[in-house]
Amino acid sequence: MLVGTKTVWQSHGQFTPVEVLEIGPYRCLRIGEDTQLTQGYMHRTNPLDFRSEYLRQQMAASLGVDSPLRALCLGLGVGAMPRLLRALYPQIAVDAVELEPAVVEAACTHFGLETSRHLQIHVADARQFVRRPDIRGRYDLVFVDCYDSRAIPDALRRSDFYNDLVACISPKGLLSANIVQGRLGALSVITHCQDRLAEPWAIAAPTKSNCAIFGRLNTPLHRLDLLTQARHFDALGHVPIKLETEIQRAVPLSRYRANRRVRR
Numbered sequence: 001m002l003v004g005t006k007t008v009w010q011s012h013g014q015f016t017p018v019e020v021l022e023i024g025p026y027r028c029l030r031i032g033e034d035t036q037l038t039q040g041y042m043h044r045t046n047p048l049d050f051r052s053e054y055l056r057q058q059m060a061a062s063l064g065v066d067s068p069l070r071a072l073c074l075g076l077g078v079g080a081m082p083r084l085l086r087a088l089y090p091q092i093a094v095d096a097v098e099l100e101p102a103v104v105e106a107a108c109t110h111f112g113l114e115t116s117r118h119l120q121i122h123v124a125d126a127r128q129f130v131r132r133p134d135i136r137g138r139y140d141l142v143f144v145d146c147y148d149s150r151a152i153p154d155a156l157r158r159s160d161f162y163n164d165l166v167a168c169i170s171p172k173g174l175l176s177a178n179i180v181q182g183r184l185g186a187l188s189v190i191t192h193c194q195d196r197l198a199e200p201w202a203i204a205a206p207t208k209s210n211c212a213i214f215g216r217l218n219t220p221l222h223r224l225d226l227l228t229q230a231r232h233f234d235a236l237g238h239v240p241i242k243l244e245t246e247i248q249r250a251v252p253l254s255r256y257r258a259n260r261r262v263r264r
Contacts, residue, residue: 009110013102016148020110026051029078029106032148039147040078042111048087048240050080053205054178057212058143059084059239060203060246061176063229064214064221068092068140072168074126075145076103079113085141086118087238095139097122097129099146127155130164140170144189145178152185162192169217176214181260189213194253202256203246211260213253223250 008027009020019030022044029040043049058081062068068089073081076098085092098104101123107113108121115121122129126146129135142165146156155161169175177193179186193200193213200215215221230243 009106011102011105013100015100016102018100018102018106020106027078027111029103029111031100031103032150034150040080040111042078042080046240047112048084050078050084052080053208054145054210054212055080055084056241056243056246057203057205057210058145058176058178059088059241060226060230060243060250061174061201061212061214062088062141063226063233063243063247064174064216065140065172066229068173070139070170071095071141071143072135072139073097073143073145074129075143075147076107076121077145078111079107081143081145082119083113084239084241088233092118092141094119095122096120097124097126099123099125127161130161130168135168137168137170139168140173142169142173142175143178144175147180147183151183152189154185157185157188157192159192162196166196166217171218172216174214174216174221176212179211179213181209181211190253190257194257200253201250202253203250204256204260206249211256213256215253223247226250 006022011018016032021028026041027044028038031039041051071085071092071094073096076096082094082096085094177189179189197215199220202211202213204211226247230247234244
């Protein structure tokens, strides 16, 4: 454990151990047995400072939908994505799905996440949740960020999961997946996105191994439109992220695939 690290809370969890720590000015979440892997950060006095690079790329991906009304986040962590989405789009309603009840307890008790009519948390298996007939075509934004300590779970790499997932997206909607190079299952997710999205894009994190793979179902995204949206929201300053910087680094997914090697 790093010098200055303090354990705040621990749970064996229903499926995996969960631990909350304080490291410097940040409160952190660890899931699984790997004590070197931290899944989420939140600054103790700045609740929209989540530190993790991959969140910047995911928020930039959201610019592909004009005035989104409903979002689905598969994987909760410290609740960063729901809170950033609510800050950027005050009108949006977010459903967050998390398998491990101890993660939900940690997010609500130790990271200040509050549910409301605009933010609902579902303790459920993502694979089963996306099969629900009542959510067909419901979401304008869908974010996939489901990992155990070593890989994307096998059930969430399969074609039938992605078929059900895209069925949940509205006609104007967008899918964005967080992949981590070197983790098992990353290549499967890239392939599913390539097959189902209209000319998808990729934004790799500058220093980490994360990458946002995103696109709309029916119509391609254009960089100029994304840049216009990014400049608009950067001027508003609702989130501490320079969205234009992220969009400037976006490349077509085909180019990303040609330049990177990821594990199946």
